[in-house]
Amino acid sequence: MSADKIVLALDGMGGDHAPEVVVNGADIARERYPGTSFLLFGDPARLKPLVDKRKGLAKVLEIVPAEDAVLAEDKPSFALRRRRKSSMWLAVDAVAQGRADTVVSAGNTGALLAISMFAMRMVEGAHRPALASFLPTARGETVMLDLGANLECDAENLAEFAVMGSVFAQVLLGLDKPKVGLLNVGSEELKGHEELRQAAAWLRRNGSPVDCHGFIEGNDIGTGNIDVVVTDGFTGNVALKAIEGTAKLYTQFVRDAFRTSTFAKIGYLFASGAWVKLRKRVDPRRYNGGVFLGLDGVCVKSHGGTDALGFAYAIGVAVDLVRYEYKNKLVEGLGKLHQVISTAEAPTTPALQASGGGE
Known part of the structure:
Protein backbone atom coordinates (compact mmCIF):
# COMPACT_ATOMS: atom_id res chain seq x y z
CA MET A 1 0.00 0.00 0.00
CA SER A 2 1.32 3.43 -0.90
CA ALA A 3 2.41 5.87 1.80
CA ASP A 4 -0.22 8.41 0.79
CA LYS A 5 -3.06 5.87 0.88
CA ILE A 6 -2.90 4.30 4.32
CA VAL A 7 -5.55 1.87 5.53
CA LEU A 8 -6.16 1.75 9.27
CA ALA A 9 -7.90 -1.09 11.08
CA LEU A 10 -9.83 0.23 14.08
CA ASP A 11 -11.11 -1.80 17.02
CA GLY A 12 -14.55 -0.19 17.16
CA MET A 13 -15.60 -1.82 20.41
CA GLY A 14 -12.43 -1.35 22.48
CA GLY A 15 -12.13 1.27 25.23
CA ASP A 16 -14.16 2.79 28.03
CA HIS A 17 -16.20 5.01 25.73
CA ALA A 18 -16.42 2.89 22.59
CA PRO A 19 -17.75 2.99 19.98
CA GLU A 20 -18.51 6.74 20.07
CA VAL A 21 -14.93 7.81 20.77
CA VAL A 22 -13.56 5.54 18.03
CA VAL A 23 -15.93 6.82 15.35
CA ASN A 24 -15.55 10.47 16.33
CA GLY A 25 -11.77 10.09 16.53
CA ALA A 26 -11.70 8.61 13.04
CA ASP A 27 -13.71 11.58 11.80
CA ILE A 28 -11.18 14.02 13.26
CA ALA A 29 -8.26 12.02 11.84
CA ARG A 30 -9.64 11.80 8.29
CA GLU A 31 -9.53 15.58 8.05
CA ARG A 32 -5.99 15.71 9.42
CA TYR A 33 -4.71 12.93 7.19
CA PRO A 34 -6.26 13.11 3.71
CA GLY A 35 -5.87 9.89 1.76
CA THR A 36 -6.33 7.61 4.75
CA SER A 37 -9.18 5.14 4.94
CA PHE A 38 -10.55 2.96 7.71
CA LEU A 39 -11.75 -0.57 8.34
CA LEU A 40 -13.95 -0.29 11.43
CA PHE A 41 -14.55 -3.61 13.19
CA GLY A 42 -17.49 -4.11 15.51
CA ASP A 43 -21.26 -4.29 15.85
CA PRO A 44 -22.83 -2.70 12.71
CA ALA A 45 -26.05 -1.92 14.59
CA ARG A 46 -24.10 0.37 16.94
CA LEU A 47 -21.50 1.64 14.50
CA LYS A 48 -23.53 2.60 11.43
CA PRO A 49 -25.75 5.25 13.12
CA LEU A 50 -22.63 6.92 14.53
CA VAL A 51 -20.85 6.88 11.19
CA ASP A 52 -23.89 8.25 9.36
CA LYS A 53 -23.97 11.25 11.71
CA ARG A 54 -20.52 12.32 10.50
CA LYS A 55 -20.87 13.83 7.06
CA GLY A 56 -18.42 12.32 4.60
CA LEU A 57 -16.99 9.73 7.00
CA ALA A 58 -18.76 6.81 5.31
CA LYS A 59 -16.89 7.57 2.08
CA VAL A 60 -13.55 6.63 3.64
CA LEU A 61 -14.73 4.04 6.17
CA GLU A 62 -15.95 0.48 5.82
CA ILE A 63 -17.74 -1.23 8.70
CA VAL A 64 -16.62 -4.86 9.10
CA PRO A 65 -18.98 -6.95 11.27
CA ALA A 66 -17.54 -8.53 14.41
CA GLU A 67 -19.85 -10.55 16.61
CA ASP A 68 -17.74 -10.37 19.76
CA ALA A 69 -15.61 -7.92 21.75
CA VAL A 70 -12.67 -8.25 24.14
CA LEU A 71 -13.72 -7.14 27.63
CA ALA A 72 -11.61 -5.06 30.01
CA GLU A 73 -11.53 -7.91 32.53
CA ASP A 74 -10.48 -10.59 30.00
CA LYS A 75 -7.13 -12.22 30.70
CA PRO A 76 -4.76 -12.23 27.71
CA SER A 77 -4.83 -16.03 27.50
CA PHE A 78 -8.65 -16.04 27.46
CA ALA A 79 -8.79 -13.38 24.75
CA LEU A 80 -6.26 -15.31 22.72
CA ARG A 81 -8.27 -18.54 22.88
CA ARG A 82 -11.89 -17.44 23.08
CA ARG A 83 -12.18 -14.00 21.42
CA ARG A 84 -11.18 -14.89 17.86
CA LYS A 85 -14.33 -13.33 16.45
CA SER A 86 -13.89 -10.10 18.40
CA SER A 87 -13.40 -6.65 16.93
CA MET A 88 -9.88 -6.52 18.36
CA TRP A 89 -8.80 -9.86 16.94
CA LEU A 90 -10.24 -9.16 13.48
CA ALA A 91 -8.64 -5.69 13.37
CA VAL A 92 -5.21 -7.09 14.25
CA ASP A 93 -5.66 -9.93 11.76
CA ALA A 94 -6.41 -7.40 9.00
CA VAL A 95 -2.88 -6.05 9.43
CA ALA A 96 -1.36 -9.52 9.66
CA GLN A 97 -3.10 -10.49 6.41
CA GLY A 98 -2.08 -7.29 4.60
CA ARG A 99 -5.58 -5.79 4.28
CA ALA A 100 -4.60 -2.85 6.51
CA ASP A 101 -1.33 -1.05 7.22
CA THR A 102 -1.82 -0.54 10.94
CA VAL A 103 -4.23 -1.21 13.81
CA VAL A 104 -5.40 1.12 16.58
CA SER A 105 -7.26 -0.07 19.67
CA ALA A 106 -8.25 1.46 22.99
CA GLY A 107 -9.11 -1.96 24.39
CA ASN A 108 -7.54 -4.34 26.90
CA THR A 109 -3.74 -3.80 26.77
CA GLY A 110 -2.70 -7.32 27.72
CA ALA A 111 -5.12 -8.88 25.27
CA LEU A 112 -3.99 -6.57 22.47
CA LEU A 113 -0.35 -7.48 23.06
CA ALA A 114 -1.06 -11.22 23.18
CA ILE A 115 -3.22 -11.18 20.04
CA SER A 116 -0.76 -8.97 18.15
CA MET A 117 2.22 -11.16 19.04
CA PHE A 118 0.33 -14.25 17.90
CA ALA A 119 -1.02 -12.79 14.66
CA MET A 120 1.83 -10.51 13.57
CA ARG A 121 4.84 -12.25 15.11
CA MET A 122 8.09 -10.37 15.73
CA VAL A 123 10.01 -8.35 13.18
CA GLU A 124 13.37 -9.72 12.03
CA GLY A 125 16.00 -9.13 14.69
CA ALA A 126 13.62 -8.48 17.62
CA ASN A 288 -1.92 9.38 23.52
CA GLY A 289 -0.85 6.40 21.46
CA GLY A 290 1.49 3.84 22.96
CA VAL A 291 3.10 1.55 20.38
CA PHE A 292 4.11 -2.09 20.67
CA LEU A 293 7.50 -1.78 19.00
CA GLY A 294 9.18 -4.83 17.56
CA LEU A 295 6.11 -6.48 16.06
CA ASP A 296 6.06 -7.32 12.37
CA GLY A 297 3.36 -4.72 11.90
CA VAL A 298 2.28 -1.41 13.42
CA CYS A 299 0.03 -1.74 16.49
CA VAL A 300 -0.97 1.38 18.43
CA LYS A 301 -2.60 1.23 21.86
CA SER A 302 -4.79 4.21 22.74
CA HIS A 303 -5.57 4.97 26.38
CA GLY A 304 -8.87 3.31 27.22
CA GLY A 305 -10.37 6.39 28.83
CA THR A 306 -9.42 8.96 26.17
CA ASP A 307 -11.86 11.11 24.22
CA ALA A 308 -12.23 11.53 20.45
CA LEU A 309 -9.36 14.01 20.17
CA GLY A 310 -7.04 11.70 22.08
CA PHE A 311 -8.02 8.76 19.85
CA ALA A 312 -7.32 10.91 16.78
CA TYR A 313 -3.80 11.57 18.12
CA ALA A 314 -3.30 7.80 18.46
CA ILE A 315 -4.39 7.38 14.84
CA GLY A 316 -1.87 10.07 13.90
CA VAL A 317 0.94 8.10 15.54
CA ALA A 318 -0.08 5.03 13.53
CA VAL A 319 -0.20 6.99 10.27
CA ASP A 320 3.26 8.50 10.78
CA LEU A 321 4.84 5.15 11.62
CA VAL A 322 3.57 3.73 8.35
CA ARG A 323 4.22 6.83 6.26
CA TYR A 324 7.84 7.16 7.35
CA GLU A 325 8.59 3.43 7.07
CA TYR A 326 9.36 2.73 10.71
CA LYS A 327 9.52 -1.06 10.27
CA ASN A 328 12.10 -0.99 7.48
CA LYS A 329 14.33 1.37 9.43
CA LEU A 330 13.96 -0.78 12.54
CA VAL A 331 15.03 -3.95 10.73
CA GLU A 332 18.13 -2.12 9.46
CA GLY A 333 18.98 -0.84 12.95
CA LEU A 334 18.49 -4.22 14.61
CA GLY A 335 20.71 -5.82 11.98
CA LYS A 336 23.53 -3.41 12.86
CA LEU A 337 23.03 -4.03 16.58
CA HIS A 338 23.28 -7.80 16.28
CA GLN A 339 26.39 -7.41 14.14
CA VAL A 340 27.93 -5.42 17.00
CA ILE A 341 26.86 -8.04 19.55
CA SER A 342 28.20 -10.94 17.50
CA THR A 343 31.52 -9.16 17.02
CA ALA A 344 31.78 -8.41 20.73
CA GLU A 345 31.06 -12.01 21.68
CA ALA A 346 33.24 -13.64 19.00
CA PRO A 347 35.95 -15.83 20.55
CA THR A 348 39.52 -14.67 20.15
CA THR A 349 41.33 -16.60 17.40
CA PRO A 350 44.76 -18.22 18.01
CA ALA A 351 46.35 -15.76 15.54
CA LEU A 352 45.01 -12.80 17.50
CA GLN A 353 46.16 -14.34 20.75
CA ALA A 354 49.66 -14.76 19.37
CA SER A 355 49.88 -11.23 18.03
CA GLY A 356 48.57 -9.77 21.26
CA GLY A 357 51.07 -11.55 23.52
CA GLY A 358 54.32 -10.25 24.92
CA GLU A 359 57.33 -11.33 26.88
Whole structure:
Protein backbone atom coordinates (compact mmCIF):
# COMPACT_ATOMS: atom_id res chain seq x y z
CA MET A 1 0.00 0.00 0.00
CA SER A 2 1.32 3.43 -0.90
CA ALA A 3 2.41 5.87 1.80
CA ASP A 4 -0.22 8.41 0.79
CA LYS A 5 -3.06 5.87 0.88
CA ILE A 6 -2.90 4.30 4.32
CA VAL A 7 -5.55 1.87 5.53
CA LEU A 8 -6.16 1.75 9.27
CA ALA A 9 -7.90 -1.09 11.08
CA LEU A 10 -9.83 0.23 14.08
CA ASP A 11 -11.11 -1.80 17.02
CA GLY A 12 -14.55 -0.19 17.16
CA MET A 13 -15.60 -1.82 20.41
CA GLY A 14 -12.43 -1.35 22.48
CA GLY A 15 -12.13 1.27 25.23
CA ASP A 16 -14.16 2.79 28.03
CA HIS A 17 -16.20 5.01 25.73
CA ALA A 18 -16.42 2.89 22.59
CA PRO A 19 -17.75 2.99 19.98
CA GLU A 20 -18.51 6.74 20.07
CA VAL A 21 -14.93 7.81 20.77
CA VAL A 22 -13.56 5.54 18.03
CA VAL A 23 -15.93 6.82 15.35
CA ASN A 24 -15.55 10.47 16.33
CA GLY A 25 -11.77 10.09 16.53
CA ALA A 26 -11.70 8.61 13.04
CA ASP A 27 -13.71 11.58 11.80
CA ILE A 28 -11.18 14.02 13.26
CA ALA A 29 -8.26 12.02 11.84
CA ARG A 30 -9.64 11.80 8.29
CA GLU A 31 -9.53 15.58 8.05
CA ARG A 32 -5.99 15.71 9.42
CA TYR A 33 -4.71 12.93 7.19
CA PRO A 34 -6.26 13.11 3.71
CA GLY A 35 -5.87 9.89 1.76
CA THR A 36 -6.33 7.61 4.75
CA SER A 37 -9.18 5.14 4.94
CA PHE A 38 -10.55 2.96 7.71
CA LEU A 39 -11.75 -0.57 8.34
CA LEU A 40 -13.95 -0.29 11.43
CA PHE A 41 -14.55 -3.61 13.19
CA GLY A 42 -17.49 -4.11 15.51
CA ASP A 43 -21.26 -4.29 15.85
CA PRO A 44 -22.83 -2.70 12.71
CA ALA A 45 -26.05 -1.92 14.59
CA ARG A 46 -24.10 0.37 16.94
CA LEU A 47 -21.50 1.64 14.50
CA LYS A 48 -23.53 2.60 11.43
CA PRO A 49 -25.75 5.25 13.12
CA LEU A 50 -22.63 6.92 14.53
CA VAL A 51 -20.85 6.88 11.19
CA ASP A 52 -23.89 8.25 9.36
CA LYS A 53 -23.97 11.25 11.71
CA ARG A 54 -20.52 12.32 10.50
CA LYS A 55 -20.87 13.83 7.06
CA GLY A 56 -18.42 12.32 4.60
CA LEU A 57 -16.99 9.73 7.00
CA ALA A 58 -18.76 6.81 5.31
CA LYS A 59 -16.89 7.57 2.08
CA VAL A 60 -13.55 6.63 3.64
CA LEU A 61 -14.73 4.04 6.17
CA GLU A 62 -15.95 0.48 5.82
CA ILE A 63 -17.74 -1.23 8.70
CA VAL A 64 -16.62 -4.86 9.10
CA PRO A 65 -18.98 -6.95 11.27
CA ALA A 66 -17.54 -8.53 14.41
CA GLU A 67 -19.85 -10.55 16.61
CA ASP A 68 -17.74 -10.37 19.76
CA ALA A 69 -15.61 -7.92 21.75
CA VAL A 70 -12.67 -8.25 24.14
CA LEU A 71 -13.72 -7.14 27.63
CA ALA A 72 -11.61 -5.06 30.01
CA GLU A 73 -11.53 -7.91 32.53
CA ASP A 74 -10.48 -10.59 30.00
CA LYS A 75 -7.13 -12.22 30.70
CA PRO A 76 -4.76 -12.23 27.71
CA SER A 77 -4.83 -16.03 27.50
CA PHE A 78 -8.65 -16.04 27.46
CA ALA A 79 -8.79 -13.38 24.75
CA LEU A 80 -6.26 -15.31 22.72
CA ARG A 81 -8.27 -18.54 22.88
CA ARG A 82 -11.89 -17.44 23.08
CA ARG A 83 -12.18 -14.00 21.42
CA ARG A 84 -11.18 -14.89 17.86
CA LYS A 85 -14.33 -13.33 16.45
CA SER A 86 -13.89 -10.10 18.40
CA SER A 87 -13.40 -6.65 16.93
CA MET A 88 -9.88 -6.52 18.36
CA TRP A 89 -8.80 -9.86 16.94
CA LEU A 90 -10.24 -9.16 13.48
CA ALA A 91 -8.64 -5.69 13.37
CA VAL A 92 -5.21 -7.09 14.25
CA ASP A 93 -5.66 -9.93 11.76
CA ALA A 94 -6.41 -7.40 9.00
CA VAL A 95 -2.88 -6.05 9.43
CA ALA A 96 -1.36 -9.52 9.66
CA GLN A 97 -3.10 -10.49 6.41
CA GLY A 98 -2.08 -7.29 4.60
CA ARG A 99 -5.58 -5.79 4.28
CA ALA A 100 -4.60 -2.85 6.51
CA ASP A 101 -1.33 -1.05 7.22
CA THR A 102 -1.82 -0.54 10.94
CA VAL A 103 -4.23 -1.21 13.81
CA VAL A 104 -5.40 1.12 16.58
CA SER A 105 -7.26 -0.07 19.67
CA ALA A 106 -8.25 1.46 22.99
CA GLY A 107 -9.11 -1.96 24.39
CA ASN A 108 -7.54 -4.34 26.90
CA THR A 109 -3.74 -3.80 26.77
CA GLY A 110 -2.70 -7.32 27.72
CA ALA A 111 -5.12 -8.88 25.27
CA LEU A 112 -3.99 -6.57 22.47
CA LEU A 113 -0.35 -7.48 23.06
CA ALA A 114 -1.06 -11.22 23.18
CA ILE A 115 -3.22 -11.18 20.04
CA SER A 116 -0.76 -8.97 18.15
CA MET A 117 2.22 -11.16 19.04
CA PHE A 118 0.33 -14.25 17.90
CA ALA A 119 -1.02 -12.79 14.66
CA MET A 120 1.83 -10.51 13.57
CA ARG A 121 4.84 -12.25 15.11
CA MET A 122 8.09 -10.37 15.73
CA VAL A 123 10.01 -8.35 13.18
CA GLU A 124 13.37 -9.72 12.03
CA GLY A 125 16.00 -9.13 14.69
CA ALA A 126 13.62 -8.48 17.62
CA HIS A 127 12.93 -10.99 20.38
CA ARG A 128 10.34 -9.15 22.48
CA PRO A 129 7.98 -6.23 21.88
CA ALA A 130 8.25 -3.09 23.98
CA LEU A 131 5.49 -0.62 24.80
CA ALA A 132 6.70 2.90 23.97
CA SER A 133 5.14 6.33 24.28
CA PHE A 134 5.97 10.03 24.67
CA LEU A 135 6.43 12.12 27.78
CA PRO A 136 6.50 15.94 27.92
CA THR A 137 9.81 17.40 29.07
CA ALA A 138 11.41 20.81 29.60
CA ARG A 139 12.71 20.71 26.01
CA GLY A 140 9.88 19.02 24.16
CA GLU A 141 9.13 15.30 24.16
CA THR A 142 11.01 12.20 25.21
CA VAL A 143 10.34 8.61 24.16
CA MET A 144 10.24 6.04 26.96
CA LEU A 145 10.16 2.24 26.75
CA ASP A 146 9.38 -0.39 27.94
CA LEU A 147 6.26 0.76 29.79
CA GLY A 148 4.97 -2.60 30.89
CA ALA A 149 5.14 -5.27 28.18
CA ASN A 150 8.11 -7.11 29.76
CA LEU A 151 8.61 -7.23 33.52
CA GLU A 152 12.06 -8.82 33.20
CA CYS A 153 14.60 -8.21 30.44
CA ASP A 154 18.08 -9.46 29.61
CA ALA A 155 20.87 -7.38 28.12
CA GLU A 156 19.94 -8.20 24.53
CA ASN A 157 16.31 -7.17 25.12
CA LEU A 158 17.42 -3.81 26.53
CA ALA A 159 19.82 -3.20 23.65
CA GLU A 160 17.06 -4.01 21.14
CA PHE A 161 14.69 -1.63 22.98
CA ALA A 162 17.31 1.10 22.59
CA VAL A 163 17.29 0.60 18.81
CA MET A 164 13.48 0.48 18.73
CA GLY A 165 13.21 3.71 20.71
CA SER A 166 15.90 5.45 18.68
CA VAL A 167 14.18 4.69 15.36
CA PHE A 168 10.82 5.63 16.91
CA ALA A 169 12.23 9.04 17.89
CA GLN A 170 13.76 9.53 14.45
CA VAL A 171 10.46 8.84 12.72
CA LEU A 172 8.02 10.66 15.00
CA LEU A 173 10.19 13.43 16.48
CA GLY A 174 12.26 14.06 13.36
CA LEU A 175 15.61 13.61 15.15
CA ASP A 176 18.68 12.58 13.18
CA LYS A 177 20.61 11.07 16.11
CA PRO A 178 18.43 10.74 19.22
CA LYS A 179 20.34 10.53 22.49
CA VAL A 180 19.57 7.25 24.22
CA GLY A 181 19.88 6.80 27.99
CA LEU A 182 19.52 3.64 30.07
CA LEU A 183 17.53 4.22 33.26
CA ASN A 184 19.60 3.22 36.27
CA VAL A 185 19.99 3.84 40.01
CA GLY A 186 22.95 6.11 39.26
CA SER A 187 24.94 7.49 36.35
CA GLU A 188 28.22 5.89 37.41
CA GLU A 189 29.63 3.13 35.19
CA LEU A 190 29.53 0.44 37.91
CA LYS A 191 25.94 1.08 39.01
CA GLY A 192 23.07 -1.24 38.13
CA HIS A 193 22.69 -4.94 37.44
CA GLU A 194 24.81 -6.92 35.00
CA GLU A 195 22.21 -6.97 32.21
CA LEU A 196 22.05 -3.18 32.19
CA ARG A 197 25.83 -2.79 32.15
CA GLN A 198 26.18 -5.32 29.34
CA ALA A 199 23.55 -3.57 27.21
CA ALA A 200 25.34 -0.25 27.71
CA ALA A 201 28.67 -1.82 26.69
CA TRP A 202 27.19 -3.12 23.43
CA LEU A 203 25.48 0.18 22.63
CA ARG A 204 28.73 2.12 23.12
CA ARG A 205 30.75 -0.01 20.71
CA ASN A 206 31.81 1.18 17.27
CA GLY A 207 29.11 0.42 14.72
CA SER A 208 26.27 0.74 17.21
CA PRO A 209 23.13 2.09 15.50
CA VAL A 210 22.27 4.35 18.45
CA ASP A 211 23.86 7.39 20.10
CA CYS A 212 24.24 5.98 23.61
CA HIS A 213 24.52 8.64 26.31
CA GLY A 214 25.00 6.04 29.04
CA PHE A 215 23.15 5.72 32.33
CA ILE A 216 20.58 8.24 33.57
CA GLU A 217 18.56 8.54 36.77
CA GLY A 218 14.83 9.05 37.25
CA ASN A 219 15.16 12.80 37.75
CA ASP A 220 16.79 13.10 34.31
CA ILE A 221 13.64 12.00 32.48
CA GLY A 222 11.90 15.36 32.60
CA THR A 223 14.92 17.50 31.69
CA GLY A 224 14.73 16.66 27.99
CA ASN A 225 18.50 16.12 27.81
CA ILE A 226 17.80 12.55 26.70
CA ASP A 227 15.56 11.78 23.72
CA VAL A 228 14.99 8.08 24.48
CA VAL A 229 14.76 6.51 27.94
CA VAL A 230 15.24 2.72 27.98
CA THR A 231 14.32 0.40 30.83
CA ASP A 232 12.55 -2.86 31.59
CA GLY A 233 8.75 -2.95 31.72
CA PHE A 234 8.53 -3.21 35.50
CA THR A 235 10.64 -0.13 36.16
CA GLY A 236 9.16 1.78 33.22
CA ASN A 237 5.58 1.22 34.30
CA VAL A 238 6.33 2.23 37.89
CA ALA A 239 8.16 5.36 36.69
CA LEU A 240 5.31 6.31 34.34
CA LYS A 241 2.64 5.90 37.01
CA ALA A 242 4.73 7.89 39.48
CA ILE A 243 5.10 10.73 36.95
CA GLU A 244 1.37 10.72 36.19
CA GLY A 245 0.45 10.64 39.88
CA THR A 246 2.82 13.50 40.70
CA ALA A 247 1.38 15.60 37.87
CA LYS A 248 -2.16 15.07 39.17
CA LEU A 249 -1.08 15.86 42.74
CA TYR A 250 0.63 19.09 41.66
CA THR A 251 -2.44 20.12 39.67
CA GLN A 252 -4.62 19.56 42.73
CA PHE A 253 -2.25 21.59 44.91
CA VAL A 254 -2.44 24.50 42.45
CA ARG A 255 -6.25 24.39 42.35
CA ASP A 256 -6.46 24.27 46.13
CA ALA A 257 -4.05 27.22 46.45
CA PHE A 258 -6.16 29.43 44.17
CA ARG A 259 -9.27 28.70 46.23
CA THR A 260 -7.81 29.88 49.53
CA SER A 261 -8.94 33.52 49.28
CA THR A 262 -10.71 36.07 47.11
CA PHE A 263 -7.39 37.61 46.09
CA ALA A 264 -6.11 34.19 45.06
CA LYS A 265 -9.19 33.69 42.87
CA ILE A 266 -8.66 37.10 41.27
CA GLY A 267 -5.02 36.22 40.67
CA TYR A 268 -6.13 33.05 38.92
CA LEU A 269 -8.33 35.08 36.58
CA PHE A 270 -5.41 37.37 35.66
CA ALA A 271 -3.26 34.30 34.98
CA SER A 272 -5.96 32.37 33.10
CA GLY A 273 -4.22 32.75 29.75
CA ALA A 274 -1.04 31.22 31.10
CA TRP A 275 -2.96 28.34 32.65
CA VAL A 276 -4.63 27.61 29.33
CA LYS A 277 -1.19 27.35 27.68
CA LEU A 278 0.01 25.10 30.48
CA ARG A 279 -2.98 22.78 30.15
CA LYS A 280 -2.38 22.47 26.41
CA ARG A 281 1.31 21.75 26.98
CA VAL A 282 0.66 18.85 29.35
CA ASP A 283 -2.65 17.66 27.85
CA PRO A 284 -2.40 13.84 28.02
CA ARG A 285 -4.40 13.55 24.81
CA ARG A 286 -1.44 14.99 22.89
CA TYR A 287 0.70 12.07 24.05
CA ASN A 288 -1.92 9.38 23.52
CA GLY A 289 -0.85 6.40 21.46
CA GLY A 290 1.49 3.84 22.96
CA VAL A 291 3.10 1.55 20.38
CA PHE A 292 4.11 -2.09 20.67
CA LEU A 293 7.50 -1.78 19.00
CA GLY A 294 9.18 -4.83 17.56
CA LEU A 295 6.11 -6.48 16.06
CA ASP A 296 6.06 -7.32 12.37
CA GLY A 297 3.36 -4.72 11.90
CA VAL A 298 2.28 -1.41 13.42
CA CYS A 299 0.03 -1.74 16.49
CA VAL A 300 -0.97 1.38 18.43
CA LYS A 301 -2.60 1.23 21.86
CA SER A 302 -4.79 4.21 22.74
CA HIS A 303 -5.57 4.97 26.38
CA GLY A 304 -8.87 3.31 27.22
CA GLY A 305 -10.37 6.39 28.83
CA THR A 306 -9.42 8.96 26.17
CA ASP A 307 -11.86 11.11 24.22
CA ALA A 308 -12.23 11.53 20.45
CA LEU A 309 -9.36 14.01 20.17
CA GLY A 310 -7.04 11.70 22.08
CA PHE A 311 -8.02 8.76 19.85
CA ALA A 312 -7.32 10.91 16.78
CA TYR A 313 -3.80 11.57 18.12
CA ALA A 314 -3.30 7.80 18.46
CA ILE A 315 -4.39 7.38 14.84
CA GLY A 316 -1.87 10.07 13.90
CA VAL A 317 0.94 8.10 15.54
CA ALA A 318 -0.08 5.03 13.53
CA VAL A 319 -0.20 6.99 10.27
CA ASP A 320 3.26 8.50 10.78
CA LEU A 321 4.84 5.15 11.62
CA VAL A 322 3.57 3.73 8.35
CA ARG A 323 4.22 6.83 6.26
CA TYR A 324 7.84 7.16 7.35
CA GLU A 325 8.59 3.43 7.07
CA TYR A 326 9.36 2.73 10.71
CA LYS A 327 9.52 -1.06 10.27
CA ASN A 328 12.10 -0.99 7.48
CA LYS A 329 14.33 1.37 9.43
CA LEU A 330 13.96 -0.78 12.54
CA VAL A 331 15.03 -3.95 10.73
CA GLU A 332 18.13 -2.12 9.46
CA GLY A 333 18.98 -0.84 12.95
CA LEU A 334 18.49 -4.22 14.61
CA GLY A 335 20.71 -5.82 11.98
CA LYS A 336 23.53 -3.41 12.86
CA LEU A 337 23.03 -4.03 16.58
CA HIS A 338 23.28 -7.80 16.28
CA GLN A 339 26.39 -7.41 14.14
CA VAL A 340 27.93 -5.42 17.00
CA ILE A 341 26.86 -8.04 19.55
CA SER A 342 28.20 -10.94 17.50
CA THR A 343 31.52 -9.16 17.02
CA ALA A 344 31.78 -8.41 20.73
CA GLU A 345 31.06 -12.01 21.68
CA ALA A 346 33.24 -13.64 19.00
CA PRO A 347 35.95 -15.83 20.55
CA THR A 348 39.52 -14.67 20.15
CA THR A 349 41.33 -16.60 17.40
CA PRO A 350 44.76 -18.22 18.01
CA ALA A 351 46.35 -15.76 15.54
CA LEU A 352 45.01 -12.80 17.50
CA GLN A 353 46.16 -14.34 20.75
CA ALA A 354 49.66 -14.76 19.37
CA SER A 355 49.88 -11.23 18.03
CA GLY A 356 48.57 -9.77 21.26
CA GLY A 357 51.07 -11.55 23.52
CA GLY A 358 54.32 -10.25 24.92
CA GLU A 359 57.33 -11.33 26.88
